[in-house]
Amino acid sequence: MNRPALAVALLLSLAPWSTAAGELRGVVRFQGAPPALAPLETTKERAICGDSVPDEAVQIAAGMLRNVVVVVKGAPAPAPGKGVLDQRGCRYVPHVQTLPVGSTLEVVNGDPTLHNVHGYLGQATAFNLAMPSKDSRLARQLKKPGLVVVRCDVHDWMSAFIWVADGPAAVTGVDGAFVIANVPPGTYEVTAWHEKLGERKGTATVPATGAATLDFTFGN
Template sequence: MPTCSRLRGVTENFTTRSTDLNRIASSILAKTSHQSRRRSKCREHAGGVPHRHETRATGERCPMRHSKGMRFLTRRTGADVRLAAAIAVAAIAVVWPGGEAVRTGGAQAVGTITGVVAMDDPPVPTTVPVTADQAFCGERVPNEEIVADEKGRVANAVIRVTGVPWPEGVAPPTIDNIGCRFAPHVQIAPTRSRLLVTSQDDVLHSTHSYDDRQRTDFNIAMPFAGMEVHRPLRRPGVVRIECDSHSWMRGWIVVSNDLGAVTDGGGTFTVEGVPAGTHELTIWHERLAARPQSVTVTAGQTTEVAFTLAQP
């Protein structure tokens, strides 16, 4: 029954779209036929006729008797016939069920990539000392340079699908000053997106952005909770975020033209909407490294990959 239902839907779609296209073709052909009849009547008066002349039979005005004008009319009529024929062919080629032609104008065939990023001999979690504003920030905060669970699965690794652009409507990136840390610690964002910088701390922070050439992109003073400031991420590259008031605070934004994702606390990631075909995956981590991988995506299916990170 599902097969019959789907076939019936395709047939109905074919009938509707074919009718619409044929209606357009018929309109063009009718117009062309009228022009052809008019031209034939005008040819009967080829000798010594003024440039605008009423035929005795219909009272219609003939076009100018200049040779170029007649050639233009002939070319125009021929073009209309060819256009009508093309539309009639499209009525079959575009909507006839079976084959890739049925996908014309539709969504691109896509699949999903999912995977795990891990490392051998994960380090024991550590903390770093707080050297300023201890009354508010406390005495120590977690070291987020390498975050891995007991199985070695690594968080905060960025995976990118080379050459695959971001879709429309991606949520804008956000970085928050909270608990004297930047959250999220690592993220990926499309090039030319607008970063929302916020603070939930009633203590002076400065959200200082450096590009991968160590140049300042922006430096925002945030003296109290509730502040919100937008800044553009104009160029692709790895952006480092620091706080001039608190040296341990650090965050990273991978600004990319390529679609990507960040691993969660369990070292897993998912990239949806990847076009079917073979793609190269690259990976970035603030302390670790891994070689790119090639992966083949099948439409409507999920492809699994695994990365192993190591010290560069």
């Protein structure tokens, strides 16, 4: 092997993307009768907010549960990224998301009215942003891991949940499925958290290449 080729081979062998990593995937099911959720009645600014907004707390389609945060414990968190929290018709979009610790959250006001976006990490305020007008944008770094519960100080029915993860994590989609990529091989405790239905725990052994499967079931 000539020198440049050797150098390239060495670089590739040292590159982080050459590290073995597998994937964890699965689905989250809901067993039993889905709870009937009444729409949340709005109490002000109905020209902008409408008379009601849907209660997004429990979303089930064909027995599959959306908006469950699945976290791999004890594996390194992915590099910080960027997330967006929008406000549309006096609802937060998305209702649930997860971001690696250290990520930047951009909060956007899509409504022509004042929203006050108040994020709580436990009892402490993680951020408190007054967003007076449509297309207001503010960014905050999410420096500490944990669950950030977002409320609006103007419209008390508004809520969103941001899981600031210190490990690889994902949120289930409308089909109840999740995929967590780039998990180093190993055996891990995995938690599945839902805002109303609580937490489930499982264990998964992730291979060096390919995917491990772990499903969860919530229900009543």
